[in-house]
Amino acid sequence: MADRGVEVSRDMIGQSQNLVSSAATLIAAAVVIAALAPILLPLLALTAVPQAVASIAGERITYLATVRTFHDRRMLNMLRWHLTHKDQADQIRTDTLAPYLLEKYRASGVRVDRTNDQAAWQRARINLMGAAVSGLASALMWAGVMLLLGIGHISAAAAGTLVFTLRSASRGLYGIVGYGADLMRTGRYMDDWESFIREAAGQRLDRGNIVPGRPQxxxxxxxxxxxxxxxxxxxxxxxxxxxxxxxxxxxxxxxxxxxxxxxxxxxxxxxxxxxxxxxxxxxxxxxxxxxxxxxxxxxxxxxxxxxxxxxxxxxxxxxxxxxxxxxxxxxxxxxxxxxxxxxxxxxxxxxxxxxxxxxxxxxxxxxxxxxxxxxxxxxxxxxxxxxxxxxxxxxxxxxxxxxxxxxxxxxxxxxxxxxxxxxxxxxxxxxxxxxxxxxxxxxxxxxxxxxxxxxxxxxxxxxxxxxxx
Ligand SMILES: Nc1ncnc2c1ncn2[C@@H]1O[C@H](COP(=O)(O)OP(=O)(O)O)[C@@H](O)[C@H]1O
Ligand SMILES: [Mg+2]
Known part of the structure; x- marks a missing residue:
């Protein structure tokens, strides 16, 4: 598992940059909205929260599926090597071992697919729920804009500005949710990596430092x-x-x-x-x-x-x-x-x-x-x-x-x-x-x-x- 930490550590920098730029977009938009119609701010937050929760839950499901399939994926790799390497080829023939190895391969493959399928379905359900609730909040927010315009609380020009600003605020929010979830996933792999490094340090050779000559x-x-x-x-x-x-x-x-x-x-x-x-x-x-x-x-x-x-x-x-x-x-x-x-x-x-x-x-x-x-x-x-x-x-x-x-x-x-x-x-x-x-x-x-x-x-x-x- 820990090797993923090394692979994804590069991604972390890009994800952090994207997160910061999304946050900047959101803050700029929020300042404008607060000046024009502060009442819309909580509704804006409500459009993002369900999506955020769904994303975080989805990432957790992906991570757990990766952990759960680890042994089988490793087995698949090892069997692939043994099945295709010439050193074993003759033994696989003379020991008539191929059907047994292929069956093992198939069984591991089936388990990996099943776990990944389950995870995909769970993610889809959660995302759908998140999107539905967010959509509802979104509708409320736009209704709010119409209402404010209707009762003359804001001018048509201000409403135009609001529409534009709310859209960029949503973009900022979705950016934060998306990149935040990416960052959390990367962080999980980095945690694994860190605990691996800690454990490896414990295995280090604990010996003296006397340098021997050619022994007599x-x-x-x-x-x-x-x-x-x-x-x-x-x-x-x-x-x-x-x-x-x-x-x-x-x-x-x-x-x-x-x-x-x-x-x-x-x-x-x-x-x-x-x-x-x-x-x-x-x-x-x-x-x-x-x-x-x-x-x-x-x-x-x-x-x-x-x-x-x-x-x-x-x-x-x-x-x-x-x-x-x-x-x-x-x-x-x-x-x-x-x-x-x-x-x-x-x-x-x-x-x-x-x-x-x-x-x-x-x-x-x-x-x-x-x-x-x-x-x-x-x-x-x-x-x-x-x-x-x-x-x-x-x-x-x-x-x-x-x-x-x-x-x-x-x-x-x-x-x-x-x-x-x-x-x-x-x-x-x-x-x-x-x-x-x-x-x-x-x-x-x-x-x-x-x-x-x-x-x-x-x-x-x-x-x-x-x-x-
Ligand atoms: N890495 C190991 N872990 C546990 N037991 C081992 C390990 N290596 C060897 N042994 C055990 O130590 C015994 C002696 O092994 P070994 O020194 O390799 O014998 P020899 O070289 O004389 O055949 C064996 O019973 C073997 O099972
Ligand atoms: Mg020996």
């Missing part, structure tokens, strides 16, 4: 984390650390809290209790934007920006040697082979919706996301399943490059392919929000526990596949 050591101390809307802790008393020069792998089953741990390390979320510290300073006390400058994250669900391949890697923050740095990062993640087959190389728009744009596969996108994080050259590199969609060669390339990257970085990576954890200095095993084991690949595979179980499962599957091949 990032750690969690007895960290518990609960999502605001959740009813249980996602992380429970987790201790964790990573140093510059080190690669730490985090493994664990779906839902064990790995992604949540990544969000805490990178200062996206603050712990519910305990401390996440960058070189001994709590992320609570660090300037969040300065922290994120020192941090490179490959999230599990990374964004596919509708920009060029170059922009998708440097993200508007190019290194001084622009394309060289972009190409180096691309080479480290395997994105170089993606770029080399693009029609216009780094200049290719990675969005098929645009003319000249090109679509990438999930794996190709993942290489771009990897290049993005490497290009940031930040002190902490966090990768959440960065190779889940990659082919074996690309995956190997990323993992064999990690040691080189780790020379001046602390690296934390989440992976499900346990063979990848061989490159890690340390492996942290998570189960239901707790760290339940920690050690090198050799240590964890030689002791009973979740890691060895998962490892044997993966081996078993590998041997089954070998056997069946």
């Amino acid at each position: 050591h990032v750690a969690l101390h007895r960290v518990t984390y609960r999502y605001p809307e959740a009813d249980h802790d996602t992380l429970r008393e987790v201790d964790f650390e990573v140093r510059r020069g080190e690669i730490v792998a985090v493994v664990g089953e779906n839902g064990s809290g790995k992604t949540t741990l990544m969000k805490l390390l990178s200062g996206l979320n603050l712990p519910t209790s305990g401390v996440v510290a960058w070189d001994g300073v709590s992320t609570r006390d660090l300037d969040p934007h300065a922290l994120w400058k020192r941090c490179a994250v490959v999230p599990q669900e990374f964004a596919r920006w509708p920009m060029t391949a170059r922009e998708n890697i440097h993200l508007g923050q190019p290194q001084p040697e622009v394309d060289d740095a972009v190409r180096r990062a691309a080479a480290a993640s395997g994105a170089d082979t993606v770029i080399s087959v693009l029609r216009s190389g780094l200049d290719t728009l990675l969005a098929r919706e645009w003319w000249g744009g090109q679509a990438l596969s999930s794996g190709q996108w993942q290489r771009i996301a990897g290049a993005r994080a490497i290009h940031r050259n930040a002190g902490l590199l966090v990768m959440d399943e960065p190779t889940s969609d990659l082919d074996a060669r690309a995956e190997h390339r990323i993992f064999s490059g990690l040691r080189q990257l780790a020379r001046d970085r602390a690296i934390v990576l989440v992976t499900h392919n346990l063979a990848n954890t061989i490159v890690a200095d340390r492996i942290v095993v998570m189960e239901s929000g707790r760290v339940t084991a920690e050690g090198t690949f050799g240590e964890l595979t030689s002791h009973p526990g979740l890691f060895r179980d998962l490892w044997l499962l993966q081996q078993d599957r590998a041997s089954v596949q070998e056997g069946s091949a």
